[in-house]
């Protein structure tokens with residue numbers, strides 16, 4: 425009982441620390457990049473939320489931000505980058521192109537990156553205002569604090585699968 | 595605007611030039627597709643014309659007309675400062691014409707793009723592969739009879755959200 429209580433408290437503390445030191449991997453593909461830069465700049469200053477360091481290796485990042493249109497040709501690259509992110513990981517779709525394909529209803533654009541990878545936070549707008557991006561980041565921080573996220577869910581599912589396999593073998 | 599380029603072109607190729615127009619100084623010549631390469635050589639090498647800058651090469655799909663496709667060339671002369679537009683019609687059953695990538699290497703990628711999007715073959719092109727789309731793609735998406743949302747995905751999740 426006491427052990428569990430302290431383990432829970434410890435997880436809270438770790439999540440609290442994680443929440444304010446999110447390293448991001450910007451997967452920047454299109455015009456939304458301008459708004460991303462504005463958000464990173466001194467006026468809106470994403471650094472206030474502890475997410476100021478873009479890492480250009482997915483292995484060093486906590487979450488990936490897909491900023492812009494993803495084409496069918498790029499989709500395998502995005503999937504590979506996502507798979508290289510270290511667990512636990514989160515995904516933010518920045519702008520309507522990443523969220524749903526936006527106005528690109530054609531042969532080239534993916535109709536929303538959630539067709540390829542699971543998305544935790546969607547930020548609407550074409551492009552979203554920096555305030556919306558900050559709002560999205562705060563939503564992401566909430567998820568991190570609560571220890572939630574689609575990558576946790578996937579891990580849990582996989583653990584259960586392994587458990588079931590082990591039980592079947594025993 | 596000088597009408598020089600069109601006049602010289604008509605003089606040198608009286609039969610190969612099918613039609614010309616110069617609406618508001620936009621000099622345009624329609625050429626039979628067999629002679630595109632000779633005309634381009636002439637435009638580049640003639641000392642009065644010197645079209646040395648390949649601005650753009652693209653294609654238009656006139657679905658329902660015959661010949662169906664029209665390849666369009668835009669040229670500019672950086673020394674003489676004039677422009678010309680060439681057009682050549684290509685039929686649907688044999689969409690091919692001579693490559694001018696060896697006349698202006700700058701048209702190499704433009705021809706690949708026209709091939710990728712419209713399926714027009716440029717005979718004699720050094721490396722006629724798809725340039726924007728992936729090799730697995732079937733068909734040519736800017737043809738008017740290609741379905742608008744004819745996606746050909748490379749990857750998809752097993753459990754995409756509804």
Ligand code: SF4
Pocket residue numbers: 454455456457491492493518519520521522526549550551552
């Ligand atoms: S959402 Fe709008 S601004 Fe952002 S990448 Fe798409 S088209 Fe560009």
